[in-house]
Amino acid sequence: MSSTGENGAAAEPEQLAFIRETVKRAKPRTWRGAKRAEHLPVARVVVDKGVLTIDKFFDYEVPAAMAEEAQPGARVRVRFGARVVKGQREGGELHDGFIVARLEKSDFPGPLAPLAQVLSPEPVLTPPLLRLCRTVADRYAGTLADVLQLAVPPRHAKAEAEPSPPPRPRPPEPAPGGWSRYPAGPDFLAALAGGGSPRAVWTALPGPGWPYEIARAVAATLAGGRGALVVLPDGRSVARVDRALTELLGEGMHATLAADLGPRERYRRWLSVSRGSVHAAIGTRAAMFAPVRDLGLVVVWSDGDGSHSDPRAPHPHVREVALLRAAEESAGVLLGGHAVTVEGAQLIRTGWARPLAADRETVRQVAPRVRTVTDQDQHRDAAAQAARLPSVAWEAAREALASGGPVLIQVPRRGYVPRLACGRCRTPARCRRCEGPLEAAAADAPLHCGWCGGAEPDWHCPECGSFRLRAQVIGARRTAEELGKAFPRVPVRTSGRDAVLATVPAEPALVISTPGAEPVVEGGGGYAAAVLLDGWALLSRPDLRAGEETLRLWLAAAALVKPAAEGGTVVVVAEPTARPVQALVRWDPLGHAGLELDERAQLHFPPVSRMASVAGSPAAVADLLGLIRLPSDADVLGPVPAPALRGEEQERALLRVPPGQGAALAAALKAAQIARIALRTPETVRVRIDPTDIG
């Protein structure tokens, strides 16, 4: 076969793609014997190479032709892994990297290879961004290269060629607005405007005001001559703050770094921040690294939301990155939400942040009335019974619809797949032979075991003897169908995973939503009522955060309901004595977070202790645990069997250290990982600081 490509017409698409790629990107010359730059001839480079370049910088010679462009922060290509043949350096794979410094001389004893190419002189990796990425990598036992991938967006040449507008003018100091509802609110704004760095854990009042409060905090920071950054958990909340900022400051005063923009627009906006044209940035998770200059304020909204945790290694969390930035860049912090996380409560308790909350009287004025009801309380009405609505919930929904407002029904996610449990006492229905979960292919279909497949024709509950079964959670779709029958002639709208509604009209309707997908009522009036169904399903999840998370989901829904004075009612179907239920009834998220924090402290759980998980094959986990040199008062929990991965047996161990030793734990884990690579141990161990799924 010819190697010259005459058979190109028959080539596979991948080959064509490869050819196009190689043709498009000009091959950098070797710069063999080229003159080197006279001034600062050494470029220190962070090479964007996977795990194996264990966090080292490499020095390269700067050819004279690149002396001007090869500035710190610039993207470059370098040859890596070359070999020396007959005194000449040959080959070496091209890798992308960033210049971190220009130096007079290198401390590397051998000869330096020249930079292959300056991809772009744009100084994207600014010193503060580099410092932040280094700090985040250390905090999470990850590599700088991994964090850089999260922090610096891919280059888009056209976007880079466009000039950014001149720096935006500073807005005037805003009036306190909704912040005057919080005793410490006006002072908080004034401190930001005055160049101070106040740090607050903000319990946001229910209602539609919070995006405007965030916008005012941003405006105050800009007015004081500094920059501001806001990170929110999803696109809908970004859009709300985006609108509030535009209303308050006008067009073009902030950059919205949304994920759905396309690479060019995204990079264009990122550059407008990096170049200092725009002083405020908002966005979802990835925006946590936005290179806002002279940062005066970082805002994180709803820091308990799971999407603030980055799924990519080393899994940095928006709140933690925000706190690291605030410390490093002397910025203020606003950690806000309708709920308060345990981490927020801890920041208050240690004195690092101040609580920013309204007094009880104000809360009473704006919060809806909350009632609890157990789901044993069945309604007499046949339709309500079919919809499994307790009578209190049924009445509340009926009255709310009659009053002319929409009613929100929150249903835990699960779809149609029924996981069965005892209809009376909620004990999961299990197979008598293998303890596997019992399932039914359809409602009224015969029972069988989900593990061994055996039939279970005459099940009864081993705990209470009941013969009644029910699906553990009825999904949003089926709830919608059944409620539609229960309330004929009332429109039913659903919002969930696949189709999330941003808003619903302020008219009678049943709005069925999974937690976190609740639409906002147009016009700012709010729902007339909300019914929070199947609370037990949220509360009984085997997760350390189940209580905290349930309260967060409930408060987020309840915050969309009208104040009690305007008839707003929330009915939560759950055991009334449960702590999150109590906290919802009293609308006391801060108190709840404090109690949770006490409990975590007692049990030596995070965030009072710092934890890390190590997962992999039993041999690999044992190997790492044998190598690691942990701080003396560290605990090793496990290893225990974990769910198989691609059919491979897996184990997981948890490492735990007391407060203040998180950095030591991360360092020990990183050292052990490096040692394993050096010893050429084949199987990798997945290390995760602050694991999210601990039962």
Added chain:
DNA sequence: AGCACGCCGACT
């Protein structure tokens, strides 16, 4: 990761 260098057993 690749890929070379390096120091001990059976072969043309």
Added chain:
DNA sequence: GTCGGCGTGCTC
């Protein structure tokens, strides 16, 4: 004598 085993170490 040499070819080659993959242990060990490096990549600017």
